[in-house]
Structure formats: C-alpha cells, structure tokens
Amino acid sequence: MSKVHLRFATDILRRFGEELNPNPDQGILELVKNAYDADARHCTIELISTGAPGGTITVSDDGDGMEESDIEDGWLVLGRSPKIATERTRLGRIPAGNKGLGRLAALRMGKTTSLITYPRNDPQREYQLLIDWTKFAAADVVEDVPLNLISRSRTNQLHHGSLITIADVAIPLTRTEVKRLARGILLLADPFGDEQSGFHPVLKAPEFKDLERLVQAKYFNDAEFHLRVDVDANGHASAVVTDYRGQALFGADHKELSSEPIYRCPPAEFDLWVFILSNTTFSSRPTSIEEVRTWLREFGGVHLYLNGLRVAPYGNPGNDWLDMNLHRVQHPELRPGTNTSIGRFSVTDLDNKLRQKTDRSGIVEDEAFNELKRIAQDALKWMARERLRAREITRTKERTEAPKDVEQAKENLEKVVNSLPTRSRTRVKKQLDQYERVRQKETQVLRKEVQLYRTLGTAGITASVFAHESRNPIRLIIHNAKLLIRRAKDGLFKRKDVAALEQPLERVLRQGQTLQSFTHLTLTLIDHDKRRIGKVDVHERVKGVLQAFDSLAKERKVQVIPNYAPGSPYFRGSDAAFESILTNLIVNSLKAFELVPPGPRTIAVSTELIGETVAIRVADNGPGIQGIAVKNIWLPGETTYANGTGLGLTIVQDSVRDLGGSVDVIPKGALGGAEFVVEIPILGA
Amino acid sequence: MALVLSGTNIERVGVVDDSEDTRDTISDELQDAQLEPAPFDGPFGTLNDLIGTVAAAADAVVCDHHLSPRNYAPCTGAEAVANWYANRFPAVLVTRYEKAEIEEIRKFRRSIPSLIPSDEANPDTIVKGLQTCIEEFKGLFIPPRKPWPNMFRVDDIDVNANPVQVYVVVPGWQPSEAIRLTLDMFPEALREHVKPDERFFAVMNMGAETQEDLYFDNIEYRGK
Numbered sequence: 001m002s003k004v005h006l007r008f009a010t011d012i013l014r015r016f017g018e019e020l021n022p023n024p025d026q027g028i029l030e031l032v033k034n035a036y037d038a039d040a041r042h043c044t045i046e047l048i049s050t051g052a053p054g055g056t057i058t059v060s061d062d063g064d065g066m067e068e069s070d071i072e073d074g075w076l077v078l079g080r081s082p083k084i085a086t087e088r089t090r091l092g093r094i095p096a097g098n099k100g101l102g103r104l105a106a107l108r109m110g111k112t113t114s115l116i117t118y119p120r121n122d123p124q125r126e127y128q129l130l131i132d133w134t135k136f137a138a139a140d141v142v143e144d145v146p147l148n149l150i151s152r153s154r155t156n157q158l159h160h161g162s163l164i165t166i167a168d169v170a171i172p173l174t175r176t177e178v179k180r181l182a183r184g185i186l187l188l189a190d191p192f193g194d195e196q197s198g199f200h201p202v203l204k205a206p207e208f209k210d211l212e213r214l215v216q217a218k219y220f221n222d223a224e225f226h227l228r229v230d231v232d233a234n235g236h237a238s239a240v241v242t243d244y245r246g247q248a249l250f251g252a253d254h255k256e257l258s259s260e261p262i263y264r265c266p267p268a269e270f271d272l273w274v275f276i277l278s279n280t281t282f283s284s285r286p287t288s289i290e291e292v293r294t295w296l297r298e299f300g301g302v303h304l305y306l307n308g309l310r311v312a313p314y315g316n317p318g319n320d321w322l323d324m325n326l327h328r329v330q331h332p333e334l335r336p337g338t339n340t341s342i343g344r345f346s347v348t349d350l351d352n353k354l355r356q357k358t359d360r361s362g363i364v365e366d367e368a369f370n371e372l373k374r375i376a377q378d379a380l381k382w383m384a385r386e387r388l389r390a391r392e393i394t395r396t397k398e399r400t401e402a403p404k405d406v407e408q409a410k411e412n413l414e415k416v417v418n419s420l421p422t423r424s425r426t427r428v429k430k431q432l433d434q435y436e437r438v439r440q441k442e443t444q445v446l447r448k449e450v451q452l453y454r455t456l457g458t459a460g461i462t463a464s465v466f467a468h469e470s471r472n473p474i475r476l477i478i479h480n481a482k483l484l485i486r487r488a489k490d491g492l493f494k495r496k497d498v499a500a501l502e503q504p505l506e507r508v509l510r511q512g513q514t515l516q517s518f519t520h521l522t523l524t525l526i527d528h529d530k531r532r533i534g535k536v537d538v539h540e541r542v543k544g545v546l547q548a549f550d551s552l553a554k555e556r557k558v559q560v561i562p563n564y565a566p567g568s569p570y571f572r573g574s575d576a577a578f579e580s581i582l583t584n585l586i587v588n589s590l591k592a593f594e595l596v597p598p599g600p601r602t603i604a605v606s607t608e609l610i611g612e613t614v615a616i617r618v619a620d621n622g623p624g625i626q627g628i629a630v631k632n633i634w635l636p637g638e639t640t641y642a643n644g645t646g647l648g649l650t651i652v653q654d655s656v657r658d659l660g661g662s663v664d665v666i667p668k669g670a671l672g673g674a675e676f677v678v679e680i681p682i683l684g685a
Numbered sequence: 686m687a688l689v690l691s692g693t694n695i696e697r698v699g700v701v702d703d704s705e706d707t708r709d710t711i712s713d714e715l716q717d718a719q720l721e722p723a724p725f726d727g728p729f730g731t732l733n734d735l736i737g738t739v740a741a742a743a744d745a746v747v748c749d750h751h752l753s754p755r756n757y758a759p760c761t762g763a764e765a766v767a768n769w770y771a772n773r774f775p776a777v778l779v780t781r782y783e784k785a786e787i788e789e790i791r792k793f794r795r796s797i798p799s800l801i802p803s804d805e806a807n808p809d810t811i812v813k814g815l816q817t818c819i820e821e822f823k824g825l826f827i828p829p830r831k832p833w834p835n836m837f838r839v840d841d842i843d844v845n846a847n848p849v850q851v852y853v854v855v856p857g858w859q860p861s862e863a864i865r866l867t868l869d870m871f872p873e874a875l876r877e878h879v880k881p882d883e884r885f886f887a888v889m890n891m892g893a894e895t896q897e898d899l900y901f902d903n904i905e906y907r908g909k
Binding site: 323326327330365370373469471472475476478479480482483486487500503504507510511555556557558593594596597598599601639 | 713714728729754756757758759781804806844845878
C-alpha cells in the first residue's frame with residue numbers, strides 16, 4: 001500500500017483568485033485589511049505606471065509584521081483564515097478575517113510578487129519571499145513550485161511592518177478602477193465618525209487626494225435631520241431624530257419601531273443625516289448647495305461597517321440596499337434618497353453571525369443580514385411617519401393661528417388709520433372697508449371650495465363602499481334574469497309553474513330595491529345645499545345618516561343602536577361637514593367588522609349634552625384600533641385596510657376642527673371596539 | 686336527483702354564500718341540474734367548522750368567494766375551496782372575477798380547479814366544474830390546468846400597496862404580459878430576493894388561457 005495525496009492543478013489558483021474576485025480594487029482592499037489586522041496605523045498603497053501593462057503596485061504598512069510561522073501557516077495558506085473574530089488584536093481590533101482568496105487575486109495581478117516583512121516580536125530579523133507566477137503557469141500542480149523564504153538578520157531595528165510589491169502588472173488599471181479603489185480605501189475605516197479608528201490607509205494617486213478633500217469636508221451640520229438608531233445585544237432598538245442643532249425632535253422605543261419583539265442580529269448603530277437640498281434651506285448658510293450635492297453624489301447612501309471596517313458594496317454609487325430611492329419616488333417630501341442623505345450602519349459582530357461572501361461582494365443575505373435591513377427600513381418608515389405628523393401639527397397650528405394674526409394685524413392697522421388726519425382718515429377707512437369685504441368674500445369662496453373637496457372625498461369613500469356592496473345585487477339581478485330566460489325557454493311559463501318563476505322574480509325586485517337605497521346616501525352627500533352654512537340640527541342629521549346606512553347595515557347584519565340626548569342640539573355650520581364626520585366614522589366601523597369572526601355586530605351612535613357642547617359617540621364591537629399606533633390613525637394615507645385610502649379619519653379631524661370642535665378615540669371603547677368621541681360647541685338645544 | 690360524474694356519485698350539493706338570495710339562486714340552478722341543493726345559512730365560527738359541516742352533509746359544494754362582509758364565515762371562499770380540494774371533496778368557487786378578488790384567489794389557485802363567474806353559474810358550468818375537480822383528484826388534468834415547472838421574472842414591486850404587489854413576467858407563457866402577485870404568495874424565506882429582475886421557479890399551468898387562471902405553486906429561488 002502506498003500513500004498518495006490530493007494535489008491541486010495550478011489553474012485552481014487562477015480560478016480561486018480571479019473568478020472569486022471580479023474587481024482588482026477588491027483584491028487590493030483585502031491587502032489593506034490585512035494591514036489593519038496586523039495592527040498597522042498607516043498603510044500606503046502606491047500605483048506606479050499601472051495605467052499601462054508592466055506597472056507596479058506596492059502596499060506597505062507599519063503593522064506587526066510576520067514571523068516565519070505566520071508566513072508559512074497563515075499568509076501562504078489559501079482558503080483558511082487564522083483570524084478568529086472573537087479574539088481581538090493587540091490594539092483591540094476585531095480582525096476583518098478572510099480566507100485569503102482576495103489576497104491571492106491581488107498578488108497574482110503581476111508576474112511576480114515579493115513580500116518583505118519586519119516582525120515586531122523579532123526586531124533583529126527580516127523575511128523575504130518572492131513568488132514568480134510564471135513558474136506556476138509552467139507547472140502541473142501547485143506543490144511542484146517551491147518557494148524560498150529567506151530569513152536575514154538586520155541592523156536597522158527601528159521599524160516593523162510589511163511591504164508587498166506586485167511587479168509587472170499584466171492588466172492596466174483604468175481610471176474608474178483607480179477611483180473605485182480610492183473611494184474604497186478612503187471609506188474603509190469610517191472617515192465620518194467622530195472617534196478615529198487609528199487606521200489611516202492612503203492611496204498615492206490624484207484621484208485619492210480629490211476624494212480625500214471631499215470626504216474631509218463633512219457637511220453633517222447642514223443636515224436637516226439626524227436619525228440615530230441603537231440596537232442593543234438583546235435585539236432591542238431605540239431611535240431618535242434630532243434637528244440641525246442637535247435637539248431631539250422625535251423619539252421611539254422598540255415597540256414603536258418594530259412589529260417584532262426583537263431584531264435577531266448583532267448589536268448595531270445606525271446614523272443617517274438627511275438633507276433638504278433646496279435653495280431656500282441653503283440661502284442663509286455659509287455652505288453652498290452645490291458643495292453638499294457633490295459631496296452626497298460621491299458619498300451619499302448608507303455605508304455598512306462591520307467591526308469597524310467597511311463592507312462593500314453597500315452604499316457604493318448605484319447600490320441602494322435599503323431601497324431608499326424607491327420609497328423616495330413615492331413620498332418625495334418625507335423620504336430621503338441616496339442623493340439626499342448619508343448614513344453609516346455600524347455592526348459589532350463578535351460571534352460571526354454575519355458572513356461575508358467568498359467573492360467579497362457583500363454579506364450573505366441570511367436572517368441576520370435581513371434583520372439589519374429591517375432595522376434601517378423600520379427606522380426610515382418611522383421617521384417618515386413622524387415627519388408627516390409634524391407637518392400635520394404645523395398645518396393645524398397655522399390654521400388656528402392665522403385668524404388671530406389677521407385680527408392683530410387689523411387692530412394695528414386701525415390704530416394707524418385712527419392716527420391719520422380726519423380727511424384722509426375717512427377716505428382710507430372707506431377703502432379699507434371695501435378691501436375687507438372683498439377679502440371676506442375671497443375667504444368664503446376658499447372655505448366653500450375646501451368644504452366641497454372634503455365632501456367629495458367623503459362621497460368618494462362612501463361611493464366605493466356602496467359600489468362594492470352594489471355588486472352583489474347587480475350580479476343577482478343578472479343571474480336571476482338569466483335563470484328566468486332559461487326556464488322560460490324550457491317551457492315553464494306554459495306549464496304555469498308559478499314557484500319556478502315567482503321566486504327568482506321576487507329576488508330581482510328585492511335586490512333592485514337594495515340597489516336603489518345605496519345610491520341615495522352618495523347622492524345626498526354631494527347636494528349643493530348641504531354645503532351652505534346654516535343651522536345644523538344634530539339629531540336630525542344623525543337620523544338622516546343612519547337611515548341612509550340602514551340597508552347596508554342590514555345587508556351586513558349590523559345592528560345600529562342610536563341613543564339621543566334630550567332636546568335638539570344645534571350649531572352653525574354645514575350639513576355636509578357634519579355628515580362627512582358621521583359617514584366616515586360609520587364606514588370605519590363597517591370595515592372593522594370584516595376583520596373579526598362572525599358574531600353579533602353592533603354600532604352604537606349616541607349624543608350627550610355637556611355644557612355648551614354636544615358629544616357624539618360612535619362605538620362598535622369590532623376589533624378596536626389594531627396594527628397601527630393610535631396617534632397615527634389621523635395621518636393622511638395611513639390605513640390598515642387593503643385598498644383603503646387612509647383619508648377618512650383625516651377628513652373627520654379636519655371637519656371637526658372647522659366646526660370648532662375636537663375629536664378623540666378610545667382604542668377599546670364601551671362596546672369592546674373603537675369608540676370615537678366628537679365634541680362640537682352648540683348654539684342651543 | 687343525482688348525477689354520476691367521472692364515476693363519483695353526486696347527489697347533495699352544498700351552497701355556501703353569505704347572501705340568502707344568492708344561496709336561493711344557486712339552489713335553483715342546482716335543482717335545474719338535477720341535483721339536490723343543500724344551502725347553509727351559517728354563520729360559521731372557524732374555517733374548520735365550515736369545511737367539516739359542509740363535507741359531512743353534502744357530496745360536493747358550490748362556494749362564493751366573499752364570505753366575511755355579511756358576518757358568515759371568517760375566511761374567503763378561495764381558502765375554503767382549497768381546503769376541500771386538499772381533502773378531495775369536490776368544490777367549485779364562484780367569483781365576480783374582479784382584480785382584487787383574482788389576487789386573493791391566486792394564492793390558492795393551484796387547489797381551485799373550477800372558477801365560475803357569478804352570473805354564469807348555471808347547470809352546465811356547475812356540473813362541468815365539479816367534473817373537472819373530481820378528475821383532478823384522479824390525476825387527470827384538463828390542458829389549461831396541467832402543472833409544469835417553469836421560470837418567472839420579477840418586473841416591478843410596489844411596496845406601498847397593501848398588501849405589497851409584485852409584478853412578474855412568465856416568459857414561457859406570455860412574455861409581454863405583467864402578472865400581479867402579492868408578496869405573501871412567496872415563502873417568507875424568499876421574500877428578501879423579491880426584487881426587479883430576480884428570477885424564481887414555480888410549478889405553473891402553462892396552458893392557462895388567461896392570466897386569471899394562472900397558478901404559481903412551490904415557488905423557489907435558485908440564486909443569480
């Protein structure tokens with residue numbers, strides 16, 4: 001019996017090295033990461049005449065260098081990494097760790113590669129190794145090419161580190177590749193953070209200098225918002241958004257951010273600076289909008305840092321791994337894109353939960369990685385919602401403040417007019433009165449217009465509910481008509497089989513009547529007279545709306561229980577505004593019932609007089625507010641129903657405010673489901 | 686009143702619909718088809734309650750897709766028919782053939798051999814539908830229902846829709862037609878790959894005449 005070994009063809013070196021590392025810059029970056037792992041503080045990459053074949057690439061560092069065993073058992077062993085992520089280096093770094101294949105791709109770029117290394121632990125020694133790749137090309141198997149590791153004593157013991165020289169580079173590096181390399185080196189050790197990592201790789205190339213100037217500019221102070229998310233070791237997240245002065249605007253705990261109890265991933269920090277690139281925003285700033293735009297064009301997007309070192313391609317130009325641009329297209333006012341924001345996602349992964357792909361093209365997209373994405377996407381969604389709410393608050397405030405401001409301005413104007421000489425005072429007053437009349441007319445027109453749009457919004461929502469509901473009667477009418485025609489052809493008329501004809505005809509009649517009632521409410525909502533300002537009798541209007549919903553409620557087996565306060569409360573406003581409120585709330589309850597298993601369905605509508613106001617309560621025994629934070633239900637576009645518009649409750653809130661009232665919700669009210677309470681000031685009862 | 690369809694004796698046919706008038710109309714159609722209608726008034730508390738009650742009292746069923754708006758059952762007809770199919774109980778689904786409905790149904794389409802537009806439910810279509818279903822239990826597929834392994838490509842995705850919409854193209858079926866699926870049709874572990882230009886594999890009925898009839902079963906992702 002003789003002992004034999006598996007051996008590897010030399011071609012395998014090419015396949016491993018080149019095919020698994022499609023870009024030369026990725027390979028060179030692996031050499032830079034080796035320098036980081038060797039605790040280097042500086043690493044210089046020099047490209048000498050690489051624009052044409054025959055150039056040279058050198059990578060030198062001031063790291064710990066290597067001893068004989070490090071070279072033999074580590075540097076020369078391909079496919080196995082001696083670095084264990086959980087063991088930190090002398091300087092406390094977590095090794096970037098790789099299988100040595102990226103390094104192989106870089107080393108093979110030239111015809112020869114030489115390594116000179118000065119070990120920190122053995123200052124009087126240096127090692128030299130020369131790899132001539134042409135010999136591998138000529139040999140059959142890798143083991144046939146011996147390598148000579150030369151050990152020399154040295155007198156100059158001052159420095160330690162390694163120098164790699166890749167000579168006679170076969171394929172020239174293009175400008176794009178050099179720029180990509182420069183960008184990769186520059187971003188490798190997070191140049192944006194406040195805490196410097198103590199690792200400064202430098203590429204000696206003009207492209208690097210240009211980019212370096214740009215990266216150092218750091219326009220973070222010009223950001224409108226700074227989102228910061230922290231995820232602890234237990235997978236619990238918290239987030240805060242601060243303004244450009246660093247003052248907190250919104251905050252969220254884990255529950256508000258995520259629908260899941262934890263994020264199943266290593267601890268992480270996510271920072272995102274969001275810019276509003278408008279001339280108005282930048283008009284009062286020392287920075288020009290164009291500078292920031294150029295900076296963001298180059299470095300915008302969210303960069304992923306794993307254990308302190310960047311992982312490409314996340315955040316590279318054209319890489320939108322969080323689908324930010326997709327969301328921005330849909331909500332340009334609320335969502336940042338990769339050209340309007342810059343971010344850093346830092347993960348500390350001591351347990352190697354995140355695995356880098358062998359071809360260094362990113363991280364294996366398994367659960368841990370997807371959870372990282374979920375963190376960022378949840379946080380971005382939350383921030384958009386908070387910004388929307390802030391906008392709504394401002395809108396409401398402006399609406400409340402505007403009349404007061406007008407009143408104040410009017411008072412001031414009157415004071416000025418009264419101080420004028422009598423003759424001109426009368427003339428000015430006359431003109432001002434005329435102006436006031438015109439202005440009031442204009443306001444009235446605008447109010448009517450707003451009322452019209454809200455009414456149309458409500459009519460649209462109601463119409464869609466009824467259109468949905470009308471399909472059943474329509475199809476039944478058609479179906480029964482076809483049935484009757486067939487039976488007629490079969491001769492049932494002649495045989496006077498009354499039951500065979502009477503029952504389908506009765507169904508046709510019944511469904512026609514149902515259909516007729518559905519059209520009533522939608523049409524009455526858009527009645528012009530209902531938008532006129534006048535006396536609104538609360539009970540009369542409630543009864544009218546409930547009557548209009550009667551058929552639908554019966555169809556859906558919903559019992560509507562009205563309960564009226566004594567008297568007839570009334571206020572000044574439009575019937576349309578009040579009916580919009582009630583209609584939207586009832587539609588809301590009807591939709592809610594579709595989410596629960598069959599059982600008794602009840603909507604209670606009651607009125608109550610509280611001092612000078614009337615409280616109208618709409619409560620149901622549906623599932624209550626679920627799947628959405630209570631504070632978000634009023635926001636336009638927020639809905640939990642498939643095909644919902646998310647406008648109903650926004651219309652309710654706006655209409656109630658127009659009537660000088662307020663609206664509140666109890667997520668689990670008296671009947672177990674949602675209970676809305678509308679309070680409107682009344683003139684009498 | 687009974688029929689023998691592909692060797693199976695069908696006498697009583699359950700009628701499941703949340704509208705009484707519709708139940709009566711379908712019952713009339715069944716009578717005209719020489720079958721005994723068994724309308725179920727409901728309500729049913731659970732899906733299993735519905736499945737079990739009907740299967741115990743009838744030989745087959747005609748079921749409407751919409752069951753929850755009128756307080757009848759906590760599921761869709763598509764879900765119910767797919768469950769009956771899995772239990773080899775002959776069932777046909779009646780639908781209005783609207784866009785939103787088709788999307789809801791597509792998730793279960795592999796297990797729904799017979800889909801009848803609501804105003805076309807008549808003795809002929811009901812009997813033919815039940816027959817198609819019974820034959821599938823025996824492994825006999827009509828050409829538009831025959832399953833084939835095939836590839837499809839994601840064309841676009843609308844993340845703001847509720848539920849999330851995925852537009853796909855099946856080059857082997859109709860390369861110029863985008864088909865709207867919902868993200869929840871994809872197994873959870875594959876959803877991260879659902880992006881434009883990604884390719885997936887599935888068992889599909891490549892003989893389907895319209896996209897409403899296409900089903901996507903056993904969706905797989907095999908990488909780039």
